[in-house]
Amino acid sequence: MSRQQLRVKDIGRKTDQLVSIDTSRLPKLPYPYEDWEDPPYPEIPEVKRANKNISLDGILNVPVPEPETEAEKEELVAKFLEGLRKLLTSRNNWTFLKPLMLSLDNCVRCNTCSDACPMFEMSGRVEVYRPLFRSEVLRRIIKKHLTPGGRLTAKFTGADIDLNWDTIARLAQLAYRCTLCRRCAQTCPMGVDNGLIAREIRKLFSQELGIVAPELHVEGTVKQLETGSSTGISPTALMDLFEFMEEDLHDRTGLNIKMPFDKPNADILLIHNAGEFLSWPENIEAFALIFEIAGLNWTLSSEMVGYDSVNYGLFYEDIQLARVTLKHAEVAKKLGVKKVVVAECGHAHKAIMAIGDRVWLDESNIPRESCMVTLEDLIMNEKIMIDPERNNFPVTMHDPCNITRSMGIIEPQRRVIKKICPQFREMTPHGVHNYCCGGGSGFAIMQSNNFPNWRFTVPGRKKFAQILNAFTREELDPSRHKYVCAPCSNCKGQIRDLLNYYDAWDRTHIQYGGLVELIVNAMTDVREGFIEWDEFH
Amino acid sequence: MPLVQILTYVALAIAFIAMLAKALKYFTAPQHLRWELYPVPHEKGRAEYGGSYLEELDWWSKPRRPDLFNEIKEMMQEIFLLKGVYHHNRKVWRFSLPFHLGLYLCIGWLVMLLVGAILELAGIAISASADLLGVLVHYLTVIFGYAGLILSGLGALGLLQWRMSDTNQRPYNAPAEYLNLFVFVAVAAVTLIGQLTADPGFVALRGYTASLASFSRAALPGTLLTVEIVMVSLLIMYIPLTRMSHFVAKYFLYHSVRWNDQPNERGSKLEQSLMKLLQQNVEWKAPHIQTGSRWSEVVKEMKHE
Numbered sequence: 001m002s003r004q005q006l007r008v009k010d011i012g013r014k015t016d017q018l019v020s021i022d023t024s025r026l027p028k029l030p031y032p033y034e035d036w037e038d039p040p041y042p043e044i045p046e047v048k049r050a051n052k053n054i055s056l057d058g059i060l061n062v063p064v065p066e067p068e069t070e071a072e073k074e075e076l077v078a079k080f081l082e083g084l085r086k087l088l089t090s091r092n093n094w095t096f097l098k099p100l101m102l103s104l105d106n107c108v109r110c111n112t113c114s115d116a117c118p119m120f121e122m123s124g125r126v127e128v129y130r131p132l133f134r135s136e137v138l139r140r141i142i143k144k145h146l147t148p149g150g151r152l153t154a155k156f157t158g159a160d161i162d163l164n165w166d167t168i169a170r171l172a173q174l175a176y177r178c179t180l181c182r183r184c185a186q187t188c189p190m191g192v193d194n195g196l197i198a199r200e201i202r203k204l205f206s207q208e209l210g211i212v213a214p215e216l217h218v219e220g221t222v223k224q225l226e227t228g229s230s231t232g233i234s235p236t237a238l239m240d241l242f243e244f245m246e247e248d249l250h251d252r253t254g255l256n257i258k259m260p261f262d263k264p265n266a267d268i269l270l271i272h273n274a275g276e277f278l279s280w281p282e283n284i285e286a287f288a289l290i291f292e293i294a295g296l297n298w299t300l301s302s303e304m305v306g307y308d309s310v311n312y313g314l315f316y317e318d319i320q321l322a323r324v325t326l327k328h329a330e331v332a333k334k335l336g337v338k339k340v341v342v343a344e345c346g347h348a349h350k351a352i353m354a355i356g357d358r359v360w361l362d363e364s365n366i367p368r369e370s371c372m373v374t375l376e377d378l379i380m381n382e383k384i385m386i387d388p389e390r391n392n393f394p395v396t397m398h399d400p401c402n403i404t405r406s407m408g409i410i411e412p413q414r415r416v417i418k419k420i421c422p423q424f425r426e427m428t429p430h431g432v433h434n435y436c437c438g439g440g441s442g443f444a445i446m447q448s449n450n451f452p453n454w455r456f457t458v459p460g461r462k463k464f465a466q467i468l469n470a471f472t473r474e475e476l477d478p479s480r481h482k483y484v485c486a487p488c489s490n491c492k493g494q495i496r497d498l499l500n501y502y503d504a505w506d507r508t509h510i511q512y513g514g515l516v517e518l519i520v521n522a523m524t525d526v527r528e529g530f531i532e533w534d535e536f537h
Numbered sequence: 538m539p540l541v542q543i544l545t546y547v548a549l550a551i552a553f554i555a556m557l558a559k560a561l562k563y564f565t566a567p568q569h570l571r572w573e574l575y576p577v578p579h580e581k582g583r584a585e586y587g588g589s590y591l592e593e594l595d596w597w598s599k600p601r602r603p604d605l606f607n608e609i610k611e612m613m614q615e616i617f618l619l620k621g622v623y624h625h626n627r628k629v630w631r632f633s634l635p636f637h638l639g640l641y642l643c644i645g646w647l648v649m650l651l652v653g654a655i656l657e658l659a660g661i662a663i664s665a666s667a668d669l670l671g672v673l674v675h676y677l678t679v680i681f682g683y684a685g686l687i688l689s690g691l692g693a694l695g696l697l698q699w700r701m702s703d704t705n706q707r708p709y710n711a712p713a714e715y716l717n718l719f720v721f722v723a724v725a726a727v728t729l730i731g732q733l734t735a736d737p738g739f740v741a742l743r744g745y746t747a748s749l750a751s752f753s754r755a756a757l758p759g760t761l762l763t764v765e766i767v768m769v770s771l772l773i774m775y776i777p778l779t780r781m782s783h784f785v786a787k788y789f790l791y792h793s794v795r796w797n798d799q800p801n802e803r804g805s806k807l808e809q810s811l812m813k814l815l816q817q818n819v820e821w822k823a824p825h826i827q828t829g830s831r832w833s834e835v836v837k838e839m840k841h842e
Contacts, residue, residue: 106786187621
């Protein structure tokens with residue numbers, strides 16, 4: 001079906017696949033990638049696609065079932081409608097009812113949101129990725145099937161949509177074709193939030209039908225609540241990791257730094273995304289080194305969930321979101337800390353600080369702060385000494401959406417990076433108007449089937465282009481050091497994967513990492529060379 | 538009482554009730570979780586770059602002084618200049634701005650008709666040759682009326698043309714959207730023609746308004762003006778029943794959601810309302826949820842089957 005012909009009502013059309021992405025038609029990348037050709041997406045093996053509906057775009061990241069009988073399909077449609085009714089009631093959805101109703105009721109369909117969406121743009125404007133398209137499917141179902149007289153007026157109000165399993169199954173997939181970056185909401189003249197609508201659709205499917213991306217639920221929040229971390233690191237394994245990191249820190253810096261944990265009544269409980277423990281231990285080591293040298297009274301936690309700030313509930317439902325964030329509150333309360341400092345993880349910032357603000361109630365309401373602010377205090381007030389010349393290479397910074405657009409934490413990290421990196425330059429646009437890394441809403445951890453290829457070539461494409469554009473042609477020469485600072489674990493993972501996919505280490509030698517690594521690299525108390533340039537990690 | 542006059546009363550009543558119902562729907566919706574979106578204009582000294590009070594060390598220990606002046610300034614720019622549309626969708630802005638300004642002027646025109654009617658009932662003449670007050674009301678009515686009708690009519694026509702011609706836009710337009718804009722064009726055109734030909738100084742219309750205000754029997758001012766009154770009455774009744782009354786929702790979208798960065802403090806009213814909400818029963822039925830239990834229970838215990 002050609003893109004021009006596709007209409008919202010086509011969502012329910014009986015066809016094997018509604019759209020397909022032609023990777024040869026994706027927008028071109030800047031220097032030195034003008035000649036880059038993306039390979040076609042890999043085929044999903046029959047065994048993996050069996051009994052699953054991937055009829056939206058052939059991409060598989062959420063296992064939407066494809067029942068064999070019509071009766072089973074009808075049952076699922078009925079369940080969906082039941083869930084939709086709940087989504088629109090105060091009792092079941094007090095958490096987001098007001099913003100949801102406002103966003104559903106008041107879109108004037110001006111399509112301003114479309115031009116703000118990097119996914120829509122970088123897909124080559126595939127119609128189903130238009131922010132309005134997804135929201136309109138939900139609106140039309142509500143209008144036609146849950147509004148009195150809706151069927152009679154459907155033609156007039158534009159709510160002519162077929163309610164069948166294809167419609168519902170594709171809507172579920174559409175909810176996972178948005179990174180929830182909320183850039184569209186920022187430009188909406190009405191204030192309508194298509195990102196919120198996408199999240200609410202995910203919630204409906206998760207809380208009523210149990211349909212959810214496994215990386216977020218079974219391998220995410222469920223594992224975190226049961227084992228202590230979404231990475232599967234148990235409190236016992238954590239001890240070994242602390243030991244390893246102390247040794248590694250000694251090897252890297254020559255300093256003997258102890259990782260304090262479970263220290264009662266400390267001023268600060270520092271909480272990391274546990275992905276750092278496995279993928280980027282140098283980030284955790286850098287925090288420990290900075291906090292120790294600055295003489296802060298701080299601690300880590302080895303309690304279940306207390307050492308993993310991850311909360312994938314933020315991306316797909318409220319109940320798991322609350323369960324995880326309440327565990328974080330419980331740990332902080334038990335330790336008796338004065339404040340919780342959230343380390344470099346964007347969605348953890350939002351879950352613990354913004355969402356947690358109305359969930360950590362009564363005695364659990366312990367103050368929470370962004371590490372960007374804590375670090376700014378240490379650097380700008382010279383509580384640690386810096387030699388910026390050690391960071392005298394081109395540096396740019398990615399802004400995590402959850403920290404900037406959703407929380408307004410923009411300048412502290414900038415003041416730090418400008419002070420420690422003489423060749424810092426911004427991406428365009430940046431700050432509160434940034435582009436998502438393309439790994440938001442849990443995409444960064446979804447590594448199976450053909451989804452990663454889609455993630456790198458469509459939602460991640462804009463960020464990769466932004467990174468390239470932040471450096472001059474001369475600087476992009478592989479012989480020169482350069483660094484992308486991504487002060488968020490999920491964004492960092494996505495940028496790592498992007499650089500890998502686009503072969504950027506060999507082609508341009510762009511290194512990536514967090515903010516604290518740059519700080520330690522410039523600290524005069526530490527021997528030179530904390531950032532390693534000889535390999536991509 | 539003529540049917541037309543009854544229709545106007547009914548239209549006004551329906552408009553008032555529908556608008557009130559809409560506002561109440563949002564006003565009474567439960568307290569939601571934080572979901573603000575930056576820039577937030579009342580963030581003093583930070584709004585320009587999209588910053589928040591969360592940028593401060595130990596922010597909870599410092600007084601918050603929201604910049605209400607900047608918030609009002611932002612609102613005014615949004616209401617009177619359509620700042621958001623200007624920045625993000627210029628092709629719509631060039632029609633939407635005159636349309637909205639025209640509507641504001643039309644509201645001013647209706648208000649001036651009412652003011653003039655009340656003054657006339659009080660014995661004060663309204664005309665170009667009356668006393669200062671009468672002259673002022675006369676000219677404001679004329680200026681607001683014609684400018685408002687022309688701007689809103691042309692703006693609606695432009696928006697209609699945009700919706701019909703933009704290939705990206707067309708698949709998302711419902712017939713209702715075309716009708717809504719067409720109704721504005723038609724009402725503006727009929728009213729303009731009616732006034733210019735039969736009542737250029739709005740004298741008859743003010744007389745009709747005076748009858749409405751005094752609940753006395755109105756003398757119908759000729760066929761064309763009667764048609765005009767019927768159309769305006771129907772429009773007043775129709776607007777709140779459609780998305781065209783989005784100004785009500787926009788207030789809540791901005792103040793209750795987008796700019797709502799109120800932190801929760803221990804013992805606050807906000808906290809009390811949240812605790813109350815947690816006592817409701819959960820009806821969600823996915824396997825990991827204990828259906829029937831309270832929110833406060835469900836969020837603390839994981840269901841294991």
